Amino acid sequence: MKTLKYSRQRESIKEFIAGRRDHPTADMVYTNIRRSYPNISLGTVYRNLSLLASLGEVQKISCGDGVERFDPNTESHYHFICRGCGCVQDIPMMPSGDLEAMATKVFEGSIESHTAMFYGLCRNCQGSGLVGNAGSDKKAET
Amino acid sequence: MKTLKYSRQRESIKEFIAGRRDHPTADMVYTNIRRSYPNISLGTVYRNLSLLASLGEVQKISCGDGVERFDPNTESHYHFICRGCGCVQDIPMMPSGDLEAMATKVFEGSIESHTAMFYGLCRNCQGSGLVGNAGSDKKAET
DNA sequence: GTGTTTGCAAACAATTTGCAGAATT
DNA sequence: AATTCTGCAAATTGTTTGCAAACAC
Numbered sequence: 001m002k003t004l005k006y007s008r009q010r011e012s013i014k015e016f017i018a019g020r021r022d023h024p025t026a027d028m029v030y031t032n033i034r035r036s037y038p039n040i041s042l043g044t045v046y047r048n049l050s051l052l053a054s055l056g057e058v059q060k061i062s063c064g065d066g067v068e069r070f071d072p073n074t075e076s077h078y079h080f081i082c083r084g085c086g087c088v089q090d091i092p093m094m095p096s097g098d099l100e101a102m103a104t105k106v107f108e109g110s111i112e113s114h115t116a117m118f119y120g121l122c123r124n125c126q127g128s129g130l131v132g133n134a135g136s137d138k139k140a141e142t
Numbered sequence: 143m144k145t146l147k148y149s150r151q152r153e154s155i156k157e158f159i160a161g162r163r164d165h166p167t168a169d170m171v172y173t174n175i176r177r178s179y180p181n182i183s184l185g186t187v188y189r190n191l192s193l194l195a196s197l198g199e200v201q202k203i204s205c206g207d208g209v210e211r212f213d214p215n216t217e218s219h220y221h222f223i224c225r226g227c228g229c230v231q232d233i234p235m236m237p238s239g240d241l242e243a244m245a246t247k248v249f250e251g252s253i254e255s256h257t258a259m260f261y262g263l264c265r266n267c268q269g270s271g272l273v274g275n276a277g278s279d280k281k282a283e284t
Numbered sequence: 285g286t287g288t289t290t291g292c293a294a295a296c297a298a299t300t301t302g303c304a305g306a307a308t309t
Numbered sequence: 310a311a312t313t314c315t316g317c318a319a320a321t322t323g324t325t326t327g328c329a330a331a332c333a334c
Binding site: 285286287288289290291292293294295296297298299300301302303304305306307308309 | 310311312313314315316317318319320321322323324325326327328329330331332333334
Binding site for chain 3: 185
């Protein structure tokens with residue numbers, strides 16, 4: 001049988017994500033957890049992230065930039081991605097049941113859920129003049 | 143200066159995508175174009191696909207399965223992805239301006255566009271009993 | 285003690301890139 | 310002739326996996 005055993009690494013990863021609102025990537029989790037567990041390996045981080053995701057303790061989200069991100073909020077909700085700095089933020093609104101109903105009406109199959117991504121400039125990037133550097137924040141995030 | 147020169151390979155790739163409604167991946171494009179150009183390389187396919195995408199002749203779409211897909215329809219529209227067979231289909235409805243307006247109202251940044259992904263079972267997978275094999279259709283698509 | 289988790293390194297998959305030669309203008 | 314494009318192979322990036330040792334129960 002598949003029992004679940006405690007692991008301080010996994011606990012620490014879960015805790016780290018829970019304290020974040022910026023939807024960290026596996027790599028961001030790795031470099032940060034390393035402060036408390038210098039020997040943790042990237043493999044362990046990936047293994048635990050997908051385990052936590054399948055347990056429903058975190059949500060894995062794909063933003064189309066080729067990197068998976070992780071969200072402590074496991075309820076279905078919309079996201080925003082900034083074309084300036086590439087940051088990912090939550091959109092504080094309920095997923096639209098109407099939208100899903102409309103889609104169901106025009107689609108010949110069964111629709112069970114949906115997600116939405118909004119694009120534009122975040123508060124910081126608006127009027128900062130610094131636009132077009134999405135992704136230039138590679139590595140080195142706190 | 144950056145002039146654009148004709149290439150039969152690029153033309154053939156564009157034409158192939160134009161005739162498809164299934165949002166082919168780079169690899170699907172590659173294996174198909176190979177029938178007409180047996181020596182074409184995957185690199186060339188990727189180069190042309192991103193060129194065509196930046197020219198606005200095709201649309202690149204990410205469905206969260208780690209593979210980019212290409213759509214001849216360059217207008218903004220919603221997509222559906224089947225959890226049974228993994229197929230990707232268009233949702234024949236206009237993107238909701240209301241949804242964008244609502245998001246704009248609750249978000250402290252500027253929203254310029256949005257996309258939505260719907261999940262469920264496609265017509266073929268509904269009632270076929272064959273569920274849970276998404277992705278098992280690796281390679282070998284016509 | 286039995287079974288799960290870890291660290292490490294090697295393996296993978298999707299995509300990108302450098303370069304010499306072929307094709308287009 | 311000047312450039313752009315191609316094929317090939319090697320390089321990158323993000324993620325997964327095999328395995329022996331460490332850890333949890």
